[in-house]
Amino acid sequence: MKLQVNQVSVSLGGKQILHDVDLDVAPGEFVGLIGPNGSGKSTLLRTIYRSVRPAAGTVHLGEQDVWGMSARTAARHTAAVLQNCPTPPGLTVREVAELGRTPHHGMFDRNGHTDREIVDAALARTGMADHADRIYGSLSGGERQRVLLARALAQEPKLLVLDEPTNHLDIRARFELLELVHTVGVTTLAVLHDLDLAARSCDRLVVLDGGRVVAVGPVLEALSPAVLSEVFGVTAATERHDDGIVRVTYGARPLARAS
Template identity: 50%
Template sequence: MRVDFADVAVALGGTRIVHGATFSVEPGQVAGLVGPNGSGKSTLLRSLYRVVRPEAGTVGIGGKDVWQLPPRVVARQVAVMTQETTADFDLDVLDVVLLGRLPHHRGFGGDSALDLELADRALARVGATGLAGRLFAGLSGGEKQRVLLARALVQDSRVLVLDEPTNHLDVSFQLELMRIIGELGLTTLAALHDLNLAAAHCDVVAVMNQGRIITHGPPQEVLTPELIGEVFGVRAHRLSHPATGRPLIAFSPRPSPAPHDPAPEQHAKEHAP
């Protein structure tokens, strides 16, 4: 399912956070939103899953404006995995995963055999089958992220939104999570801090800065040292990954400007006629 942002503007508390964002993701693509903290990545994604309404522009899935569709219809089409939260569910893991089936329920009926089968399948997909009977609150951060991804998968949607999903995770699970996502075949939008994760696993990236999408396209075309220096304020060196051939970015701080030495100027003044 195609996702389209067309001239989207979003304000929070009277302050414009996103300015005229235009960006499309083709069916089945994995798209990464990258940019400095506060650049508007999460806010733009929240306009897609109906948490913040744009004050201008349209956000579309499959050619239809999500804000003109019933919330339940959007919930069936767009699954969301946010950052691991400190707010603990007083539920066991299986019940947390089954929350992803709520958009498909009518009334207050119990979980069906299909719901349970999909939940078991999702937990197996993320390597969390052994966690099913444990309390969610007692899990580690990485285990919680596995469960929250399973909850998104069990929703059986065609669009997956990941809001900074790899924060606070060890590198092994970061790579595993991105591998799983890439194998799903869903239209996926992920807000990412790690440029190398975006370069290695995304089909396209959109670079945001100060609330604007300044460029988008394949990572090998977009993530240039010049752009990274301009947006992130660091010196970047782009290499080729020895195993995959995808871009690999090495960073170093920009050199500090030489301190101003007033001595020559002062010396000239002292000896002026």
């Protein structure tokens, strides 16, 4: 399902964080949201999954305005995997994944056969089926992120938003998680700090700086040498190698503003 952000502005604590942001994500597309610290990336995500109401502008998922939906309906459409996501202590992997079915039930409903099948499929898809009875808190960082992704998939969302999903993971776990996300086939918008991971994993990139979109497009266009210098302060270039992967190459003096 298509995500469309139109002229969104957000103010927090009397300070404007986002300025007239426009953003489109096509159905099934994996778009990376990048930019320096404080550029407004996480605030934009929070606006999309209804945590922060915009002062102006609209957010549409398909034909529906997400801020015109009920909270339960919005949760059926959009699943979020966030940094430091609080999880009740002592839950098993399966119990955490089952939380993804909550938006589909009333307050006193219980999971039925169809719910169990959906949760089983989500755990299998994320490679966590064999760990279903383990305590979530006993898992490694990469395994926990897979469980949170399973919970998100159990929501059967039309849109998946990820806020730094690879934070604190080792390099293998980072590659595995983003490759997994890419195979899911759900429209995805992900905040990423690692430019190399963003370059190799995303279909397109949106670059934020100072709460404004300053570049958008395929990786080689969005991460041009000018953008890398002006926005990120580094001397670097992107190039697609023979294996099809786009990589960022930094100059001998990588700090652009030090030259």
